[in-house]
Structure formats: C-alpha cells, structure tokens
Amino acid sequence: MDSDHQEMEEEMMHQLRSKATELLLREEFKESVQIYSKFITHCQEKLSNAQQTSDLQKLNKSLCLAFSNRAEGRFRLKEYAEAIKDCDQALKIDDTHFKSLVCKGKILLNLNKYPMAYDCFKNASTDSQARGFSENLSGYLDLCKKFEIQSTNGVVDVSDWVLSGFKGKVPEFAEYVGPVEIKKSDLGGRGLFSLKNMDMGTIVLVTKAIATERGILPNDEDCNENVQLVMWKNFISKVMESVKRCDHTHHLIRTLSTGEDENGVEVPNISLFRPETEETEVLNEKFDVDKILNILDVNSMVEDSVSSKILGKNSGYYGVGLWVLASFINHSCVPNARRIHIGDHVIIFASRDVKAGEEITFAYFNVLSPLNKRRETLMNWGFSCACKRCKFEDEIWSRQEPGELEVALEKGLLDMGSVAFRLEEGMKKWVVKGREKGYLRSSFWEAFSRAFESEKLTKRWGKRIPAMEVVVDSIVDVVGSDEMVLKVLVEGLKRSGGSSVGRTSEMERVMKLGRGVYGKIVKRQALKALLELGTRDHS
Ligand SMILES: C[S@@+](CC[C@H](N)C(=O)[O-])C[C@H]1O[C@@H](n2cnc3c(N)ncnc32)[C@H](O)[C@@H]1O
Structure with a gap:
C-alpha cells in the first residue's frame, strides 16, 4: 500500500473514531454504535494485515477502546447481550481494561448477576484509573453486596424513603424469588404456589417490569380514555422493543398465557426466573406480534391503588406494566397476597398467613363487593x-x-x-x-x-x-x-x-x-x- 493511501486510510479511521466518540458524548447512542461498528471492521481488517509489533499494539489498543465504547452505547440502548459481548472482546485484548470492567459490571448489575458484577467492579478498583473515576466504584461494590443479600433473603426496607416524605431517588431493589413454585392450578392454567409457611407481610417476590408506561389522567372522562389509549400504545411499543432487543426477555414473555388453551399450557420451571440462574441461549424463537399482543392483554397490570395513591404519587396517576413472574399469580376473591409498586418494581407479599402448598393469589380488582x-x-x-x-x-x-x-x-x-x-x-x-x-x-x-x-x-x-x-x-x-x-x-x-x-x-x-x-x-x-x-x- 502506498503511503498516500495509508495516510488517507488513517485519516478516515481518525474521523470515524472522533465522530463515534462525539456521538457517544452527545448521548446519540444508536448512531455512535453504528460508527463504532464501521471503525471496528476497519480496525480488524488492518490488524489482519499488520506486520510490525508497534502497529499491532497501536491497533489493538484502538480496537479495545472501540469495543469498550460500543459496549457503553449498547448498554445505554439496553442491548445488554450485545454490550456484554463487546466488553468481553475488549477484555480479551486487555483483561484489566478499566472502562470495560466497569461497563461489564454495570450491565451485569442490570441483569441481576450481583456476584459477577461485584467481581468486575472489584477488578476495576485495583486499577490506577479507579482513583480519578467520576462514578463511585465503592458505591457500586456496596450495591452489589446489598443486592446479593436482598436477592437471597428478600428483605426490603423503604422506611427512610417513606419517613422523608418520598423525597429523593425512588429506591431500587434486587430481584427476589421467595420459596415458591409454578404448578397447575385449580383456578385455571398455572399458578404460583408457596413451598413454605409464610406469615402476614412476608415478601414473596420482588421483580422489575419488562416495560412500564405512566402518566397523570385528566379529569374529563373522554380525554381520560384517549390518554389511556395513547399510554397503552406506548406501553406496547416499549414491550416490543424489549423483546426485539433481548432473546431472554422474549423467551420469558412467551411462557405467559395468551388466554387460549389454559389447560394445555406448559409449566415453566421457577428457576428460569431466579436471578442467580445462568441464562441459556434461546435462539430464533418466532417473533409473533399477535401472540405478544394477546399475552399483554391477559397479563399487563395496572399499578394498584395503594401504590398509586400513597407512595409519593399524585391523584389521577395511572401506570401500566408487565411483570413476568408476577403474571403467573391468579386472581382470587379469597386472596392471600397483595402487591405494591415502587418505581419499576412490584413487590408481592402475603396479606395473611399462608401455609406451605397454598396457591398465592391476589385480587385483580376490589373483592369487597357482592x-x-x-x-x-x-x-x-x-x-x-x-x-x-x-x-x-x-x-x-x-x-x-x-x-x-x-x-x-x-x-x-x-x-x-x-x-x-x-x-x-x-x-x-x-x-x-x-x-x-x-x-x-x-x-x-x-x-x-x-x-x-x-x-x-x-x-x-x-x-x-x-x-x-x-x-x-x-x-x-x-x-x-x-x-x-x-x-x-x-x-x-x-x-x-x-x-x-x-x-x-x-x-x-x-x-x-x-x-x-x-x-x-x-x-x-x-x-x-x-x-x-x-x-x-x-x-
Ligand atoms: C395473569 S394470568 C394468571 C396466570 C395464568 N393462570 C397462567 O396459566 O399463565 C390471568 C389468567 O389466568 C386465569 N385466571 C386467573 N385467575 C383466575 C380465577 N380466579 N379463576 C379462573 N381463571 C383465572 C384467567 O384465564 C386469566 O385470564
């Protein structure tokens, strides 16, 4: 290759990298990811032809940083599986790469993999860059520990937030699945059953929504209906986006009832929903829009009155969401559980003493009526x-x-x-x-x-x-x-x-x-x- 051509190519790579970085800083993640992808392809091509050690080192360094930055962009787009792959590529080049370790830690935290996230932050904290790091590494380490404990014992405490008058950030929680299993139910289809005696107030599960849509409804009835309709449409788009982004989410949603053939439906193993379970790769499940719409029709929940009226929200507040594991809970007019919504999480707890083997149910609507x-x-x-x-x-x-x-x-x-x-x-x-x-x-x-x-x-x-x-x-x-x-x-x-x-x-x-x-x-x-x-x- 002549030197002019080489110079031109270097200039083009420089331009790509600057543009991708600029877009990342401007939080235009989709565009940034696209340009980083181009840069990575060029870099890999050059790498395969490079002979000199100094060139190899320089290219590997650029490639590592590009993977790491693309991972950040993908993380912000919630494309977690792809983002993790990018972090791993960067760490393959440099297994102590600070930015990639932190980014991987944040992704794993979002995927509820608390011990693995902890290891990433721990490794990052030994790096010299950790001292100048704007995000608080020790805060992340504490959060991983706290969430790991919460995900095993299910203890949630929002006393400080309540006593402060719901000021500050809405609390975040770890995913928690208590001693429960999914079985066939006499009520219909499958249901969630308790494996242990639980006393009143005991938390049964804590789980984050796949998607939510919230707003304040106007007083006028017609307007109100229109606003609800728009919110429902937005909610559907958000669910569809999550499904397209993540095969695992798609797989989980597909375990839910479509309302048809309730008795013929499969009973998924509860371990599928436990945060500590390794995600098995599920590929090429058919993306069936009608099926997902039916699933949303049967399983979406409106945030209940206690949460919406009391926990720091305005009157007229309306929220709809999909919480997958909670969707296995059947309705009963003799319920033994209740739910409370905080942020994107739903917390299900026993509303009276529950015996081992009993089905966990909550009321889908007011059952203090004839x-x-x-x-x-x-x-x-x-x-x-x-x-x-x-x-x-x-x-x-x-x-x-x-x-x-x-x-x-x-x-x-x-x-x-x-x-x-x-x-x-x-x-x-x-x-x-x-x-x-x-x-x-x-x-x-x-x-x-x-x-x-x-x-x-x-x-x-x-x-x-x-x-x-x-x-x-x-x-x-x-x-x-x-x-x-x-x-x-x-x-x-x-x-x-x-x-x-x-x-x-x-x-x-x-x-x-x-x-x-x-x-x-x-x-x-x-x-x-x-x-x-x-x-x-x-x-
Ligand atoms: C959110 S799902 C609950 C889980 C569902 N049984 C399953 O197998 O996936 C709601 C659907 O479950 C069934 N269901 C829930 N509670 C019921 C009840 N008390 N009696 C009869 N069917 C019920 C109805 O078909 C309802 O549309």
Missing part, C-alpha cells in the same frame, strides 16, 4: 372466577334474598345498617357458619363500613349487628388485609378514644392489618406514617 358486581367486573377480564368464595356464593345466591340485598346495597334502597342486619339474619337462616360468614361479610362490606362510620346508623343498628372488630377479623381471615377495611378501623380508633387498655389492643389490630396492607417493607414508625397517609388519602 357476587354479581364482581362478575360484572370480571367481564372486562374475560374469565369467570373459579375461586371457592365464588362457588359458595353462587349457591347462596340461588336463593332470592342475597340478590335482593345486593340490589338494595347498590341502589341504596335500604339504609346500610339495615342491609348489614338483614345479611346477619339471613346467614342464620341459610346456616352459614365459620369462615363462610367472612365471605358474605366481605361481599357486603360497604354496608357494614357505612353503618360503622355513621353515628346515626351505629346508634340505630349497633346492638343488632356484630361489633366492628368481629366483622373486620372475620373478613381479614378470609380476604386478607385490605386498605378500605384498615381505613374504617383507623377512623374508628380515632373516634372511640376508649380506655387505654382497649386502645392498645385496637392499635395492635391496626398495626397488624397495616402489615398485611403494606407488607414488611417498612419498620414500625414508617408503617404508622403510611397508615396516617392511607386514611387521609382515602377519605
């Missing part, structure tokens, strides 16, 4: 509920009176104390006993709550219907803790004043219920703050 109302709501979900409460109530509703009471409740035909009283009398006649009383009291909770909240109704019906504590305990025993029940209890406690002995036990009941509503994510003081916010917000 049978026909629940059925109406379920029409939007496209399935009919096969839970034991629905089966039991189906039989009870075959009599005339429960249906009439439901209409009276809905249309306000009777005063609410009267509805509660008639229900209690009816339960004697229909020989409803034990926990099943809790089913029906849950169905007519609105009548009870309004009777307990009104001085006039309490005066009139107080002696003829069971005490608030009795009703609350029987409801919590079957449907777990619920924020609406909690609110009535807290308000009652505030109203009553009562003797200090009585107050202590009532306070304990409130705190226990609070544990079931918020889970073990906060210590006592922060739980009290949440209880205060919860009652203010729902009033």
Whole structure:
C-alpha cells in the first residue's frame, strides 16, 4: 500500500473514531454504535494485515477502546447481550481494561448477576484509573453486596424513603424469588404456589417490569380514555422493543398465557426466573406480534391503588406494566397476597398467613363487593372466577334474598345498617357458619363500613349487628388485609378514644392489618406514617 493511501486510510479511521466518540458524548447512542461498528471492521481488517509489533499494539489498543465504547452505547440502548459481548472482546485484548470492567459490571448489575458484577467492579478498583473515576466504584461494590443479600433473603426496607416524605431517588431493589413454585392450578392454567409457611407481610417476590408506561389522567372522562389509549400504545411499543432487543426477555414473555388453551399450557420451571440462574441461549424463537399482543392483554397490570395513591404519587396517576413472574399469580376473591409498586418494581407479599402448598393469589380488582358486581367486573377480564368464595356464593345466591340485598346495597334502597342486619339474619337462616360468614361479610362490606362510620346508623343498628372488630377479623381471615377495611378501623380508633387498655389492643389490630396492607417493607414508625397517609388519602 502506498503511503498516500495509508495516510488517507488513517485519516478516515481518525474521523470515524472522533465522530463515534462525539456521538457517544452527545448521548446519540444508536448512531455512535453504528460508527463504532464501521471503525471496528476497519480496525480488524488492518490488524489482519499488520506486520510490525508497534502497529499491532497501536491497533489493538484502538480496537479495545472501540469495543469498550460500543459496549457503553449498547448498554445505554439496553442491548445488554450485545454490550456484554463487546466488553468481553475488549477484555480479551486487555483483561484489566478499566472502562470495560466497569461497563461489564454495570450491565451485569442490570441483569441481576450481583456476584459477577461485584467481581468486575472489584477488578476495576485495583486499577490506577479507579482513583480519578467520576462514578463511585465503592458505591457500586456496596450495591452489589446489598443486592446479593436482598436477592437471597428478600428483605426490603423503604422506611427512610417513606419517613422523608418520598423525597429523593425512588429506591431500587434486587430481584427476589421467595420459596415458591409454578404448578397447575385449580383456578385455571398455572399458578404460583408457596413451598413454605409464610406469615402476614412476608415478601414473596420482588421483580422489575419488562416495560412500564405512566402518566397523570385528566379529569374529563373522554380525554381520560384517549390518554389511556395513547399510554397503552406506548406501553406496547416499549414491550416490543424489549423483546426485539433481548432473546431472554422474549423467551420469558412467551411462557405467559395468551388466554387460549389454559389447560394445555406448559409449566415453566421457577428457576428460569431466579436471578442467580445462568441464562441459556434461546435462539430464533418466532417473533409473533399477535401472540405478544394477546399475552399483554391477559397479563399487563395496572399499578394498584395503594401504590398509586400513597407512595409519593399524585391523584389521577395511572401506570401500566408487565411483570413476568408476577403474571403467573391468579386472581382470587379469597386472596392471600397483595402487591405494591415502587418505581419499576412490584413487590408481592402475603396479606395473611399462608401455609406451605397454598396457591398465592391476589385480587385483580376490589373483592369487597357482592357476587354479581364482581362478575360484572370480571367481564372486562374475560374469565369467570373459579375461586371457592365464588362457588359458595353462587349457591347462596340461588336463593332470592342475597340478590335482593345486593340490589338494595347498590341502589341504596335500604339504609346500610339495615342491609348489614338483614345479611346477619339471613346467614342464620341459610346456616352459614365459620369462615363462610367472612365471605358474605366481605361481599357486603360497604354496608357494614357505612353503618360503622355513621353515628346515626351505629346508634340505630349497633346492638343488632356484630361489633366492628368481629366483622373486620372475620373478613381479614378470609380476604386478607385490605386498605378500605384498615381505613374504617383507623377512623374508628380515632373516634372511640376508649380506655387505654382497649386502645392498645385496637392499635395492635391496626398495626397488624397495616402489615398485611403494606407488607414488611417498612419498620414500625414508617408503617404508622403510611397508615396516617392511607386514611387521609382515602377519605
Ligand atoms: C395473569 S394470568 C394468571 C396466570 C395464568 N393462570 C397462567 O396459566 O399463565 C390471568 C389468567 O389466568 C386465569 N385466571 C386467573 N385467575 C383466575 C380465577 N380466579 N379463576 C379462573 N381463571 C383465572 C384467567 O384465564 C386469566 O385470564
């Protein structure tokens, strides 16, 4: 090659490298990655023809840096698998390359590979460049350790964030999969089952969304619908992007139900979802848009009311997302778990004591409502509920009176104390006993709550219907803790004043219920703050 040609080529490589770096700094990652790819191809060609050791060294150095920078660009584009490959290429040239070690650490942290990420940051920290590094390496090392512990014991504590009034960065969590397995469920398709006894508030799993879309909904109903539609479209695009970017995400999403042939579906092994599991390479799974749309239809979740109304968010807030493992949890009108959304994570926890072998379920909607109302709501979900409460109530509703009471409740035909009283009398006649009383009291909770909240109704019906504590305990025993029940209890406690002995036990009941509503994510003081916010917000 003549020297003119060589000079021209060197100039062209110099231009490419400068442009790619400039684009990276300007955070135009897609374009930067494209130009780095061109540069890398040229560099590799030159390398294969290079003879002199000094040329080889110079080219290898440039190539190493280019791989490392392309990895950074791909990392920022969330193309994690490709970004890791680039880091490995750079580290093959120089196994102590500082930038590549840090970048690989950050990618592994995002992929929930905490011990491997720790090793990368540890190796990087021994490099002389570590001292001048703007990002805090020891912070990353601490985070890896913290997440590793969290991913094994499932302990999450957001007390400081709650007590600060939700100021600062929204907490981040490690992925955690508790003692659970996926099995066929009597409710429909597959479900998540507990392998151990868990007490109220115990965290079952913590998992990050594949994608979310959030916004504030306007008050106007028509506008509101349009905004929701746009958000839904954006959400779908985000999911599709994630699927295209990552084969593993695609593979996980494809394990979810499309709503068809629920009984013929495969039961995936829970280890597929554990953060410590090595990802097996899944190649060439067909990208089927219709299938993914069906999956999103069945499995997307709207962020629930407690999280959206209380945890530092505005009213009118609306969030939709896809959390893959949580999507295996079936609905039940006798749920034993609840969810709370913080940032992109969903935390699932027991809302009452759960026995080993029990299916973990949560309520997809408000189950403190009567049978026909629940059925109406379920029409939007496209399935009919096969839970034991629905089966039991189906039989009870075959009599005339429960249906009439439901209409009276809905249309306000009777005063609410009267509805509660008639229900209690009816339960004697229909020989409803034990926990099943809790089913029906849950169905007519609105009548009870309004009777307990009104001085006039309490005066009139107080002696003829069971005490608030009795009703609350029987409801919590079957449907777990619920924020609406909690609110009535807290308000009652505030109203009553009562003797200090009585107050202590009532306070304990409130705190226990609070544990079931918020889970073990906060210590006592922060739980009290949440209880205060919860009652203010729902009033
Ligand atoms: C988010 S998925 C839950 C996991 C699903 N069973 C699976 O196998 O992937 C929701 C679907 O599960 C089924 N399902 C959930 N709860 C149910 C219930 N209580 N009764 C009947 N089917 C239920 C319905 O088909 C529903 O569309």
